[in-house]
Amino acid sequence: MYRNFCKTILFTGLALFSLSVYSQTDDIYGKARLLNQKDTGYRGIWYNIGGAGPGRTVTSEYRYKYSGGLGTYPANHYPFSVYAKKVDKTFFCYGGTDDSGKTLLHMVSWFDHKTGQVPRPTIVLDKATGDAHDNPVMQIDKDGYIWIFSTSHGTGRPSFIHRSKLPYDISEFERIAATKIVNGKKVPLDNFSYLQMYYSEECGFTGLFTHYENVGGRVIAWMTSKDGIDWSEWKDISLLHKGQYQTSGNKGKTIGTSFNYHPDRKVRGGLDFRTNLYYLQTKDFGKTWQTVDGSPIELPLKEVANKALVHDYDSEERNVYICDVNFNKKDNPVILYVTTKGPMPGPEDGPRSWHTAYWNGQSWEINAFTPAGSAYDMGSIYIEKDGSWKVIAPTQMGPQPYNPGGEMEMWISKNNGESWTKVKQLTGGSEFNHTYARRAVNMHPGFYAFWADGHGRQPSKSRFYFSDSKGNVFMLPENMTGDFAKPELYLKKE
Structure with missing residues (x-):
């Protein structure tokens, strides 16, 4: 009888423990x-934002x-690929x-440069939203573990960090119970937006991101x-008006960030009239920050006119949409961006x-090199x-002109952006339309740019492509019958 009683207690305890674990996971x-x-x-994922602010x-x-x-949206998420x-x-x-196109799935895969094949991709997470602002980014650590960072658009949904169970393996991921420091105490790290994640064997991870505040x-x-x-504790880079992107x-130990600001005013104000171009950098993975000429600077920035300002586009009534930041042989930064009169x-x-x-x-040398069709055209710059510099971007109007x-x-410049040739x-x-061409970390010439397509004016299917450094384009398979497949060589129509 005692033995049966113990079995009952043990079974009940295990059941309650399992229920507790499930509830905690469900809550998380x-x-x-x-x-x-x-x-x-x-x-x-196909996604849209309908209007450009009130009225x-x-x-x-x-x-x-x-x-x-x-x-592969937005420009403020990076990286989407790592060699x-x-x-x-x-x-x-x-x-x-999914097949219905109604939910955002966080996906991970690989391209094998030896075999030229891709596997069936892994669905890591159903993010339970249709918002592409929640798209994932990734990194790979020194031991080969793959990290997936699941962002959130604002504070209404949780963010997550998952890591592969095995090095260089995408078959299974587990959640990392990450913490941050707030007022000297560890608390859950469960929300972050617009994440750019960098990794160093010496220093570990450095993440640049956005958090939403009432002020x-x-x-x-x-x-x-x-x-x-x-x-670590979150540390702010800048506090200008109504926010920034x-x-x-x-490159090496240097991280450079370029940003705009959202004016707090009734006319040409808010995020839809983001303006000005700024730049700051850290050469020790976030321990200290400086201006482009190496001068120390006190953060967060609080004045619109400050030492980080690259160009005053506000006075010209121009919006600024930043696409990419890269560095030349001397570690000098190059910023790729689009300017417009407004968001429409x-x-x-x-x-x-x-x-x-x-x-x-x-x-700073600032040069324009070709017209853009949309404020949300986005590409990447390669050194x-x-x-020489190369840009891969949707610089020719597509089948839905003036939509993103x-x-x-592919463009090339051999004189630091003074002139460009379409190659x-x-x-x-x-x-x-093809959108958001992204550059890989530790880039291999066989996987040079990565992007998606989709209809610019109505919901549609969306396919994925990558190009090599010579501009050959391959389409990833929409439907697979086996475990592996070779991406199809894309032949453009004249």
């Missing part, structure tokens, strides 16, 4: 779900402020979706962690232009071994 994930399932192909509803044929296949030399694979993540709006900040589990880049699609808020801002060691994206093209059109005669 909310409506989201950790899945660790294989998908049957590569399908991207600026889009009523024209362009339909949305921005829209399309946004599986691992030890296994000769480029690992990549993206915002996927300051979208506040740009940074945090660090040696192991990805215990994170930052986009950054990394179509010719209304044109003309728009692609620009580079380059620090030559003494001053080659011979010192278009046809992808190759990567896509042509497309059904949908």
